Amino acid sequence: MPQWALILIFVASSFVGYLIIRQVPTLLHTPLMSGMNALSGITVLGALTVTAVALKPVSSVLSVVVGFLAIVMAMVNVAGGFGITGRMLRMFKSNKNKREEG
Secondary structure (H helix, E strand, C coil), X not given: CCHHHHHHHHHHHHHXXXXXXXXXXXXXXXXXXXXXXXXXXXXXXXXXXXXXXXXXXXXXXXXXXHHHHHHHHHHHHHHHHHHXXXXXXXXXXXXXXXXXXX
């Protein structure tokens, strides 16, 4: 697959993602975060796939470096999202549940 096609896929998916997230009301951002974490896993798979394609003929070092950075940033997004969601869910536990766990 040519590199310009991969860049075109990246730009198109970024634009579509922005348009989708922009339509979500602010009050729904936090409850939807846990669902979006699962969808962020798809970003990791996409980054892995693009990096694997770049590694096959080793077309350029820049492609491999950008792919690696995409994998790292997508994993930071997934891990941070799950951490924030866990913290948010702990806020909604009752005091009785907190004493039993603590």
